[in-house]
Amino acid sequence: MTEIVNSETHPAVRNKKTKRWLIPLIGLILLNILVVHFYKPIAPAISVKTESVLFDVLDGEVVEKPWFTLPLLGDVFLTNSLLSVGIIFIVILLLALEVHRQTKDGQIKAHGIVLLLELVISALTNMADGSVDGKWRKKIYPFYLSIFLYIAIANLTKLIPFFESFGFAVPVAHGGLQAHPWTSWFYAVTANHAAAGQQGYEVISFFRGAATDLNFTLALAITAVIAIQVLGFQAKGLDYFSKFINIKAVIRNPKMGFIDLFIGILETIAEIAKIASFGFRLFGNMFAGMVLLLFLGYMIPWVASSFIMLYEVFIGLLQAFIFGMLTVVFMGMAVRAEE
Amino acid sequence: MSVEVVKYLSVGLVMLSTIGAAYAVGKIGAAGLDGMARNPEASGSLLTAMILAIAFAEALAIYALVVAFLILFA
Numbered sequence: 001m002t003e004i005v006n007s008e009t010h011p012a013v014r015n016k017k018t019k020r021w022l023i024p025l026i027g028l029i030l031l032n033i034l035v036v037h038f039y040k041p042i043a044p045a046i047s048v049k050t051e052s053v054l055f056d057v058l059d060g061e062v063v064e065k066p067w068f069t070l071p072l073l074g075d076v077f078l079t080n081s082l083l084s085v086g087i088i089f090i091v092i093l094l095l096a097l098e099v100h101r102q103t104k105d106g107q108i109k110a111h112g113i114v115l116l117l118e119l120v121i122s123a124l125t126n127m128a129d130g131s132v133d134g135k136w137r138k139k140i141y142p143f144y145l146s147i148f149l150y151i152a153i154a155n156l157t158k159l160i161p162f163f164e165s166f167g168f169a170v171p172v173a174h175g176g177l178q179a180h181p182w183t184s185w186f187y188a189v190t191a192n193h194a195a196a197g198q199q200g201y202e203v204i205s206f207f208r209g210a211a212t213d214l215n216f217t218l219a220l221a222i223t224a225v226i227a228i229q230v231l232g233f234q235a236k237g238l239d240y241f242s243k244f245i246n247i248k249a250v251i252r253n254p255k256m257g258f259i260d261l262f263i264g265i266l267e268t269i270a271e272i273a274k275i276a277s278f279g280f281r282l283f284g285n286m287f288a289g290m291v292l293l294l295f296l297g298y299m300i301p302w303v304a305s306s307f308i309m310l311y312e313v314f315i316g317l318l319q320a321f322i323f324g325m326l327t328v329v330f331m332g333m334a335v336r337a338e339e
Numbered sequence: 340m341s342v343e344v345v346k347y348l349s350v351g352l353v354m355l356s357t358i359g360a361a362y363a364v365g366k367i368g369a370a371g372l373d374g375m376a377r378n379p380e381a382s383g384s385l386l387t388a389m390i391l392a393i394a395f396a397e398a399l400a401i402y403a404l405v406v407a408f409l410i411l412f413a
Binding site: 127 | 384387391397398401405409412
């Protein structure tokens, strides 16, 4: 509290504070230019498919090893996006523990990260109040807030330094990039292409942004759409499904009822299209951001990608908000009583 | 024409759909600002509705982007 008062009343103090920020900033920019001078950013190898971090190298080719095998569904791979989902879980667990620690003895004054969470949650619920009836808020908001928190943290994990640039240097059969062995196990892959007869390498990163994996976004989308149907069923009972197969209208009026039946088919298609629209919107935005960052970092190695990173963080939070908000709007529509 | 050329040409053609999304987003933004200027008290709820509508319009361009990525990298 005192700091705010000080900086408002004494402009000199504020100036001194802003200048203190400049020194590490200039230092980081110089470090950036220096590092790029010795190790140029490598040309990114982009794949829509995520890479498995468990693999064997056979005759210079990478063969992915399954993590474990499920009886009916087949092999499950430990991919690098799954590892970053692990990071998200750890972050959310730590947040939950902190919230528990601060609120267990009935404390009203939250501080630090819990205060931030409280602010975010109250802002989000205020925005959603218009689209949900009062008595359903208790059931719908947990979905909304947990979806927002999960996706927001998933999109913020790319702020961790070296998130997508550390990985296994795997040998490739032809082409690939030169690598400098620093120690027996630590290689620096350089931007130079491997000469003929030289072993070329490729990087499989340990982590990859969770939302740049189609499995993650589609799983969330399917969960959200199923939750919408379940809430609609809870609100209206079996009547809810007359939206999809309207037999009642056919019995009541055999001639015109078929129009309602046809509308039911369209509603079913719209429900399935919701999954695609939820999943691909998040995936497309985050994957496009990743590709943009990787290529920009390769083409303009100095400073510029920091600003794009700032923009990407904003886009990530916005997409998390949109995913949650759309879920709330659809849930609100599903539970609303028709007159 | 080689396969590579067709690939890049088709990516360019697919991304033409951004014209429609850009038109829609511009229209929504203009209408939203119009509404906020006329009724500043309602700007909070207008902003939420505007962002949602923009998300719907933008989704079409994102589908095209996903198709383009699949053509390029998959």
